[in-house]
Amino acid sequence: MRGYGRATPYLFLAPYLALFLLFVVGPAIFGLWMSLHDWDFQLPGKPFVGLQNYKDLFDTQSTTAEPFWHGMRATGIFTLASVPFLVTLPLGLAVVLNRRFPGRTFFRAVFFAPYVLGVAVVGLMFRYILDTSFGVLNAFLGLFGIGEIGWTTEQPWAFASLVGMTVWWTIGFNAIIYLAGLQDIPADQYEAAELDGANRWQAFRHITVPGLRPVVTFVVTITILASANMFGQALLVTQGGPGDTTRTALMVIADTGLAQFRMGQATAMSYVLAACLAIVSLINFALLREKKS
Amino acid sequence: MNTINRRMMLGGIGALGAAGVLTACGSGSAGKPGAAPAAGDGGAKGYDGPAVELDFWNGFTGGDGPFMRKIVDAFNSEHPNIKVKMTVMQWADYYTKLPTAVSSGRGPAVAIMHVDSLATNAARNVIEPLDDVAKALDLKQEDFADVVWKAGEYNGKRYGIPLDMHPLGFFYNKTLMTQAGLDPAKPPATADEYMAALDALKGKGIQGHWATPFQFTGVMSVQSLLWQFGGELFNADSSKTTWADEPGVKALTWFTDLVKKGYSPKNVAQDADNIAVMNGKNAFVWNGIWNINTFKEKKGLEWGVAAIPNIGGKPGAWSGSHQFCLPKLKTPDANKSTAARVFVNYVSQKSIEWARGGQVPARKQVRESAEFKALPEQSILATQVNDLHFPPPVPGIGDALAELNKAVNEAVLLKTEPAKALSDAAGRSDKILEANRKKYGA
Numbered sequence: 001m002r003g004y005g006r007a008t009p010y011l012f013l014a015p016y017l018a019l020f021l022l023f024v025v026g027p028a029i030f031g032l033w034m035s036l037h038d039w040d041f042q043l044p045g046k047p048f049v050g051l052q053n054y055k056d057l058f059d060t061q062s063t064t065a066e067p068f069w070h071g072m073r074a075t076g077i078f079t080l081a082s083v084p085f086l087v088t089l090p091l092g093l094a095v096v097l098n099r100r101f102p103g104r105t106f107f108r109a110v111f112f113a114p115y116v117l118g119v120a121v122v123g124l125m126f127r128y129i130l131d132t133s134f135g136v137l138n139a140f141l142g143l144f145g146i147g148e149i150g151w152t153t154e155q156p157w158a159f160a161s162l163v164g165m166t167v168w169w170t171i172g173f174n175a176i177i178y179l180a181g182l183q184d185i186p187a188d189q190y191e192a193a194e195l196d197g198a199n200r201w202q203a204f205r206h207i208t209v210p211g212l213r214p215v216v217t218f219v220v221t222i223t224i225l226a227s228a229n230m231f232g233q234a235l236l237v238t239q240g241g242p243g244d245t246t247r248t249a250l251m252v253i254a255d256t257g258l259a260q261f262r263m264g265q266a267t268a269m270s271y272v273l274a275a276c277l278a279i280v281s282l283i284n285f286a287l288l289r290e291k292k293s
Numbered sequence: 294m295n296t297i298n299r300r301m302m303l304g305g306i307g308a309l310g311a312a313g314v315l316t317a318c319g320s321g322s323a324g325k326p327g328a329a330p331a332a333g334d335g336g337a338k339g340y341d342g343p344a345v346e347l348d349f350w351n352g353f354t355g356g357d358g359p360f361m362r363k364i365v366d367a368f369n370s371e372h373p374n375i376k377v378k379m380t381v382m383q384w385a386d387y388y389t390k391l392p393t394a395v396s397s398g399r400g401p402a403v404a405i406m407h408v409d410s411l412a413t414n415a416a417r418n419v420i421e422p423l424d425d426v427a428k429a430l431d432l433k434q435e436d437f438a439d440v441v442w443k444a445g446e447y448n449g450k451r452y453g454i455p456l457d458m459h460p461l462g463f464f465y466n467k468t469l470m471t472q473a474g475l476d477p478a479k480p481p482a483t484a485d486e487y488m489a490a491l492d493a494l495k496g497k498g499i500q501g502h503w504a505t506p507f508q509f510t511g512v513m514s515v516q517s518l519l520w521q522f523g524g525e526l527f528n529a530d531s532s533k534t535t536w537a538d539e540p541g542v543k544a545l546t547w548f549t550d551l552v553k554k555g556y557s558p559k560n561v562a563q564d565a566d567n568i569a570v571m572n573g574k575n576a577f578v579w580n581g582i583w584n585i586n587t588f589k590e591k592k593g594l595e596w597g598v599a600a601i602p603n604i605g606g607k608p609g610a611w612s613g614s615h616q617f618c619l620p621k622l623k624t625p626d627a628n629k630s631t632a633a634r635v636f637v638n639y640v641s642q643k644s645i646e647w648a649r650g651g652q653v654p655a656r657k658q659v660r661e662s663a664e665f666k667a668l669p670e671q672s673i674l675a676t677q678v679n680d681l682h683f684p685p686p687v688p689g690i691g692d693a694l695a696e697l698n699k700a701v702n703e704a705v706l707l708k709t710e711p712a713k714a715l716s717d718a719a720g721r722s723d724k725i726l727e728a729n730r731k732k733y734g735a
Binding site for chain 1: 388389392393395396417418419506507558559560561562563565568569572574689691692695699702703706708709721724725728732733
């Protein structure tokens with residue numbers, strides 16, 4: 001290795017860098033290029049339209065603005081509704097699962113298990129559970145005299161259903177990350193606190209929470225991004241309805257690009273969505289970063 | 294999605310990998326028209342060249358798959374120098390994969406396409422004209438129902454050889470009809486009879502026709518009604534949307550009233566209307582002919598099928614159609630082109646086997662055969678053949694029709710009044726039609 005000197009780190013990086021350039025940077029630049037055209041890969045003419053695709057997204061008279069912003073709104077509502085649950089519930093779960101008790105490994109496995117299912121499986125399952133007329137959920141509620149609820153065809157129930165199934169499906173993933181974070185907090189801090197007479201809540205408040213800060217930042221960020229990219233659940237369970245209220249930005253983009261073959265418009269939408277997410281992530285980091293003492 | 298097969302909705306396993314919009318299109322090169330259409334005999338005289346292998350793509354993932362497989366196996370054993378390799382995938386995936394495969398030179402030699410996707414794919418250079426096949430096989434308009442034949446044409450050229458039609462039909466639960474004092478041998482056929490039957494069912498506490506807000510099959514029902522009331526979806530040159538005119542409003546109002554007047558529960562979920570017929574909770578459902586085999590498999594279900602009742606005054610029903618098409622090959626291969634035509638010809642003539650899978654053969658001669666008449670349910674639905682409607686052969690028409698789906702959804706869920714839902718959607722649809730004219734240069 002000595003002979004390569006300064007090149008060593010770059011040589012180690014090279015394989016990943018090559019893949020990164022080929023599959024991330026390359027397509028991203030190509031997509032930017034596409035978004036400046038009226039692009040259908042199958043048509044001979046791909047006229048250059050400059051920023052028209054972007055301008056159209058802000059022009060209510062265009063064909064793309066209305067569906068796109070409806071999609072953004074659906075995405076925003078879903079993200080706002082799901083992230084609080086997806087951040088707090090797994091934390092509680094992790095704290096409980098971090099304690100020593102018989103069967104702990106079993107419960108860890110139980111809560112993580114749904115995460116390994118594909119979205120198609122989860123979607124199909126919840127369609128059976130949530131069906132207005134034949135679903136298990138309405139049958140159960142009926143025992144208490146609660147009338148039929150249109151879990152997939154009425155608002156706000158449709159959003160409640162999507163959030164509920166997403167929490168059930170992905171709770172294990174965030175919990176595992178929290179668990180790893182919890183195990184990084186030195187045990188002697190808790191011992192010291194105990195000696196000082198701190199109760200369990202105080203220990204959580206003053207040791208666990210600060211100790212988890214970087215982990216929380218990470219979890220909040222990836223959860224926001226994951227929620228903003230919600231696609232399969234709405235496609236399979238609500239089909240974007242009722243109306244187009246749960247038709248997320250990604251569904252609009254996929255439909256525009258892959259079903260209507262308006263790749264230029266779809267990539268323009270992707271970039272606007274990406275810019276919004278970048279801004280949200282930056283704000284998120286600014287709010288949650290560790291304060292330098 | 295332009296064309297969604299019901300099985301995709303049922304199975305719910307759609308195009309989930311569709312997130313990669315940015316990277317979706319490999320080379321980005323213009324799909325250069327490859328082979329010029331072979332000018333030969335269109336496969337009528339067979340193929341005696343060297344051995345070739347043909348890829349054959351379709352989306353027959355449901356009960357129809359095994360029937361097509363059987364036909365392909367028979368073809369392979371009768372044609373030692375042609376080997377057809379059938380690849381089946383979900384329709385939703387199929388319609389995004391096929392153009393990409395064709396543009397990168399990996400497209401199949403033969404493919405199946407729904408009639409409403411033909412014009413789009415023709416305009417996008419995905420498939421080649423096959424007038425020579427139609428000519429060589431002596432296929433004429435009079436062999437087929439007019440609409441299905443015309444729907445396979447775009448810009449004065451033929452792009453699809455119709456294999457079948459899959460119309461909407463009227464399925465009913467005989468047990469429930471008997472319970473309500475109705476004669477299960479005489480299903481209601483007119484608007485008055487239909488309402489009388491629904492009232493009789495209501496008298497027994499049965500909601501008789503569940504109105505589903507989804508494309509399968511609520512939107513198809515509303516389209517059928519629109520034609521019955523004398524309407525059209527688009528004007529003659531498909532430059533304007535006309536579903537918000539009086540017939541369309543009448544159609545959607547009639548359908549929405551099923552909910553408002555209590556003949557249907559509110560908020561019917563996807564496919565719940567059909568499941569309810571099988572479970573004895575709903576008496577009537579308008580569903581596709583593909584439903585025959587689904588109902589047959591349900592033990593203890595007493596059911597019947599009839600033509601869609603004439604509610605609006607003029608018989609009419611929605612229908613789809615599977616058509617054969619030949620995707621463009623990047624490197625022209627005369628042998629493959631001929632062999633592919635031989636195959637299309639063969640299947641077209643064997644479409645009786647296909648009818649057993651739950652379809653109406655497009656060919657008149659097969660439809661009139663004794664073998665087809667021995668399929669009672671299929672034959673009943675085939676009586677509608679002159680009243681069937683297809684979307685106009687206009688590229689990207691599915692993009693515009695997607696707006697109608699939204700309007701029906703909102704109206705049937707009682708969110709928006711039918712007239713307003715339709716005219717809002719028509720406004721959006723008009724813009725899409727205009728954008729498509731520009732895009733496809735039509």
